Amino acid sequence: MVHLAKKKYNLQLGCLYTIKGTAKSDQGKLWELKNVDQNGASLVHTPLVGTPKETQVLYDDLQKLKSHDKPPPVALTESEQHKMDPLRSNYFQKETWKAEAQLALNGHFEGYLGIFPEAS
Secondary structure, three states: OOOHHHHHOOOOEEEEEEEOOOHHHHOOOOOEEEEEEEOEEEEOOOOOOOOEEEEEEEEHHHHEEEEEOOOOOOOHHHHHHHEEEEEEHEEEHHHHHHHHHHHHHHHHHHHHHHOOOOOO
């Protein structure tokens, strides 16, 4: 029966699946198939942050498992996060310098142009 379930639903241990028709909090989660027995399947969801969560899918509900073919998301290391930081991009740095120059020019010429900052 277990062998038939694996063959019928194309289940492979260690592969990732999503479960259709689950609670809203579990939708979109990737579950790793750990075991298939006569009662159903046991799966584990391992989030990037937090503790793993286990669930059981009954034998009659195995058709709700949908294979996930893409690689799972991974947490970035600090060096990878540092490279992707938008505050460190050359474009952002140039825009910051332009804004600082504009503020300095505005502050310098406020008196000459008759523009005074509003008192709060």
